[in-house]
Amino acid sequence: MQEKAIKIGNIELNMPFIQAPLAGYTDYPMRILAKRFGCPLTFTGVMLDKIALHPKILRKKEFRPHEDEHPVAAQVLGDNPQMMADAAEQFVQIGYDLIDLNFACPAPKVLRRARGGHLMQQPGFIREAFLRTREKVRCPVCMKIRIGFDASEASEADFWTICENAAADGVDLLAIHGRTVQQKYRGKADWTRIAQVKKRFGQLKVFGSGDIMDAGTAVSRLNESGVDGIIVARGAVGNPWIFAEIRGLWQGTGLAQEPSLEEQGHLMLEHLEMILADRRWQKAIPYFRKFAAGYCRRHPERKKTLLAIMAAKTEAELITVIKNTYGLH
Numbered sequence: 001m002q003e004k005a006i007k008i009g010n011i012e013l014n015m016p017f018i019q020a021p022l023a024g025y026t027d028y029p030m031r032i033l034a035k036r037f038g039c040p041l042t043f044t045g046v047m048l049d050k051i052a053l054h055p056k057i058l059r060k061k062e063f064r065p066h067e068d069e070h071p072v073a074a075q076v077l078g079d080n081p082q083m084m085a086d087a088a089e090q091f092v093q094i095g096y097d098l099i100d101l102n103f104a105c106p107a108p109k110v111l112r113r114a115r116g117g118h119l120m121q122q123p124g125f126i127r128e129a130f131l132r133t134r135e136k137v138r139c140p141v142c143m144k145i146r147i148g149f150d151a152s153e154a155s156e157a158d159f160w161t162i163c164e165n166a167a168a169d170g171v172d173l174l175a176i177h178g179r180t181v182q183q184k185y186r187g188k189a190d191w192t193r194i195a196q197v198k199k200r201f202g203q204l205k206v207f208g209s210g211d212i213m214d215a216g217t218a219v220s221r222l223n224e225s226g227v228d229g230i231i232v233a234r235g236a237v238g239n240p241w242i243f244a245e246i247r248g249l250w251q252g253t254g255l256a257q258e259p260s261l262e263e264q265g266h267l268m269l270e271h272l273e274m275i276l277a278d279r280r281w282q283k284a285i286p287y288f289r290k291f292a293a294g295y296c297r298r299h300p301e302r303k304k305t306l307l308a309i310m311a312a313k314t315e316a317e318l319i320t321v322i323k324n325t326y327g328l329h
C-alpha cells in the first residue's frame with residue numbers, strides 16, 4: 001500500500017498519475033472521461049498565448065474549462081515571456097486552476113516561429129517566462145520540457161541550466177518528456193535522464209513522460225525512477241480506464257477489472273455524443289476516429305472492429321457499428 005497524496009502548489013492530487021496535454025485530443029470529453037476513472041489532474045492541449053489575449057476568441061466554448069472538471073490546467077505556448085504571462089492571467093481568470101508553460105512542442109511550424117521546443121535552446125527565455133508568469137498568477141505554474149533540443153553537449157548543458165533554474169525559482173511542477181525535441185516521438189524515452197533530475201534537485205517536483213502505454217509501466221516507472229509522478233499521454237487515448245487500473249496497482253489492490261464489452265461500447269457512444277455536442281457530424285466522425293484505435297485495443301476482435309468503425313461514414317452508421325460490435329441493443 002503506497003497511497004500518498006501529492007501537492008502541486010496548493011492543489012492536492014490523490015494519486016501521482018495525471019493525463020498529459022495532447023493537442024487535438026485533450027479537449028473536454030477526453031478530460032472528463034479521464035477524471036471519471038480517477039485521473040486527478042488534466043491539461044488542455046497546447047494553446048497559443050494569442051488565444052487568451054483575444055477576448056472574442058477566449059469566449060469560445062472550446063477554450064474554456066467546464067465546471068465539473070476541476071482541477072484542470074491550461075497549457076500556454078508563445079514566443080514572448082510577457083505575452084505568455086499575460087495569457088496565463090487571462091486563462092486563470094476564466095477558471096483554469098494551473099498554468100503549464102510549453103517548451104517541448106517539436107512541430108516544425110512551432111519551431112520555425114521560435115516557440116515550444118525551440119526554446120530549450122534558450123534557458124534565459126524559459127526562466128523569464130516562468131518568473132513573469134509567477135508574478136501574474138497566484139495558481140501553481142508548471143513547465144513542460146524535453147531532455148534537450150538535440151543530443152549535442154550544448155543542448156545537454158542548456159537542459160541542466162533549465163532544471164537548475166526551475167529548482168531555484170520554485171517551479172511548482174517540472175514535467176519532462178524523455179526525448180529530445182529533434183527526436184520528436186521517435187525512439188525510446190530516456191528515463192535515466194529524467195531520474196537524474198529528481199536525484200539532483202530533490203526539492204523540485206518532477207513528473208516524467210514517455211512510453212507509458214499501460215498501468216504496469218506507469219507504476220513501475222514511478223517506483224524505479226524516483227520521480228514524483230507520471231504523465232500518461234498516448235496510453236490514455238481511447239483508454240480512460242487506464243487511470244482506474246493504475247490506481248489499483250499503485251494502491252496494491254490489484255489491476256481493476258477489465259470493463260465489459262458493453263461498458264466499453266456505452267463509453268464510446270457517450271464519448272461520441274460529447275464530441276457531437278460541439279461539432280457537426282461531418283467533423284465529429286473523423287475526430288472520433290482518432291480515438292477508435294485506442295478503444296478497439298480491448299476488443300477481442302480488435303482489427304475487424306476498428307475497420308468497421310473506420311468505415312462508418314455517418315453518425316447513424318457509426319452508432320450502429322458500435323452497437324453491433326459491442327453487443328448493445
Ligand SMILES: Cc1cc2nc3c(=O)[nH]c(=O)nc-3n(C[C@H](O)[C@H](O)[C@H](O)COP(=O)(O)O)c2cc1C
Pocket residue numbers: 020021022023024044045046075102104105144177185189209210211212213231232233234235
Ligand atoms: C498527438 C500528440 C499531441 C501532443 N500534444 C502535446 C501538447 O499539446 N502539449 C505538450 O506538452 N505535449 C504534447 N504531446 C506530448 C505528450 O504530452 C507526451 O509528453 C509524449 O507523447 C510522450 O508520452 P508518450 O510516449 O507516453 O505518449 C503530444 C503528443 C502527441 C502524440
